Amino acid sequence: MLTRNQFGVLSDAAVHGACSQRAVAIRVGVSLGSVNTAVRELKEMGALDESGAITQKGLELLAPHKVDNAIIMAAGISSRFAPISYERPKGLLRVKGEVLIERQIGQLQEAGIDDITLVVGYMKEQFFYLEDKFGVKIRVNEEYANRNNNSTLMLVREQLGNTFICSSDNYFTENVFEPYVYQAYYAATFFPGHTNEYLLDTGAGKRIIGVRIGGEDAFGMLGHAYFDRAFSAEFRRILEEEYDRPETAPKLWEDIYREHLDTLKMVMRPYGAGVVHEFDSLTELSEFDPSFIENVDSSILDNICKTLDAKRADITGIAPISQGLTNLSFKFDVRGESYVYRHPGAGTDKIISREAEAFSQEVGRDLGLDDTFIYEDPHEGWKISRYLHDCTELDYGNWDQVAQALSMARTLHTSGAESRWSFDVYEKAQELVGLLDEQHRASFADFKELYDLIDGLAKCVASDGTPLCLCHNDFYSPNLLVAQGKMYLIDWEYSGMSDYASDLGTFVCCSPYGLEEADRVLELYFGRTPTEAERAHCLSYIAISSFYWFVWALYKDACGAPVGEWLYLWYRNAKTFGKAARELV
16 A cells, blocks of 8 residues: 555656656655655555656556546536526636636546546536537436535446546636545635635544534635545445435535545645635626626626616626526616616516516506516516615515505506406416426326316306406515515516406415405405405405416426425415305305
C-alpha cells in the first residue's frame, strides 16, 4: 500500500514522466526532502526505474487509485438563479466565453477521464447535444422536481466507484481533475467572516470529522467531490437503505454524508481563493463576469427593458419570489422602483388563455381592483407589475378583509365589462379530466362517484338561467393582497365570462371554511340573506369549483409540478359541499 507521499510522486510520474525532483515537489505540494525519500523508496520497490520513469510495477500499484468515471449533476432547477434559469439550465450559461458544463467536461477529458455521465432533469432536452459533441452519457432523473440531488446519485448508484461527483454549474479557473486520486475527498475553500455554507471540521490527515451549517472563518464545501471505491460502496448501501424514507427526499447527498461521518471516510482537499466558483445568484456571476448581463441571451431581460424603457444595467436587485401554483416570479428594481416579473409555468399554455388574462387585467386596473398591473404579453403570457412592499395575503379569519374582498368581487361582477373569452369552470374541469385520462390519472376508486355527483350539480345550475358576467375565477387569498390598508386583486389568469358564483366557489373551496362560514360569505356578498335558490346555486358552485381545482391539481402533478396538500383539500371540499348542495337541488 502506497503512502500519501509515495502516491503523489508515483502519480506525478505517470502523468508527467521523469522530471526533476524540485518540479515534482512543487506539483505534489510537499518538501523536496519528502520527494527525495519517496523516490528512493519507489525505486527500491521497482515502481520507478533509475531515470525516475514509472514502471509496470508502478502502474500496478497505482491501479487501485485510477479514476473510473465522473458524474455531473445537472437535474436541478436552480430557482435562486432567476430569471435566467427560467429560460435555460444554469449549467448551459456562457461565462467568460465558455459554456459552464462544456468547460467542465473539457477539463475532465484533459485529465484523461472519458467515462462521463450527465444526469439531467429540468429542461433536459437542452443538454442532449452534449452526447454527440463530447461523447458523454445522458441519464434522465424523473424525480428532480420532487427530491433533492440524492435522487441523482440513486439513479447512477451502480456507476459509483472511483468517481468524481461534479455540479454542472461550477467554474474552475484551473483544472482540478486528475487521473489518479489517493482517497475520497470534498473540495473546500476558506470562507472569511460569517457564511451559511457547509463548514468542515477536520482531524488528523485532514479527515472530515464534522460538517456544520454556517459559522465564521472556516473551510467549507465548495465544488466537486471524489468518491473512492470504499466510500462509494458504503454510501450506496446507506442511500439504498434510507432512500424511501419520507425525510430523505429533501436532503442533499451531502446531508446524508454528514449524518454518517463515522463510516463514510473522506478528507478535505483545500483550494486557494479564486480556483473554485459556484454562482448562487445573478449578482455573484455578474461580479465574476461583468459582461455577462449585457451578453446573455435572455428574452426576459429584453422584455423588461422594452416595457420599462430601461437598459440591462438598470436592472438590479433580482430576487426569486416563492413559486406560485402556476407560475415562476421574481422581484427586480429599475431606477429605484420595485417590480415583479411573472413567467408562465410549465403546461399552462394548454389550460390558460393569456389574451383573456391581459384583457381582464386592464379591466381590473381601470376598476381600481389592481393598479399594480403594468403590462402583459397576450401571446407569451409574461407580465410585469409593480411590487407591493410589506404586503400580506387576505386572512380568511379576518372578516373585515373578507367583506372587502367580496365587495371587490361584486364590483367586478356588476361592472358591465364584457370579455370575448369565457370560462366555464365545469367545462374546463371536463377538459382536464380528458387530459388526465390520457395519463391514466383519473381511475382511482371513487373518481366516478365524485364525477357523477358534480355532473349532476353542473346540469342543475346550468338550467337556472343565471346570466354571465366577467369573473376572476381564481378568487382566493394568495391573489388578494393587502398593503397599507388597501386590497389588490392580482393574477387574472383564469378570468372570463362566467357565472358569478364561480368566484364565490373558488373563494370558499380554497379556504378552511365549512358550511356555516360559507353561508356567512354569501350573506356578505349579497348584503343580505340569500334566497334558498341562491344558496343552492352557490353551494353547487363551491362543489364544482372544488372539483375543477382538484382535477387541475392532478394535472399539474402529472406534469411534474405537484401542488401539495391543496389536492386533498379540493377533493374533500368537492365531496362535502357537493353532498350539501345535492340535498338542496
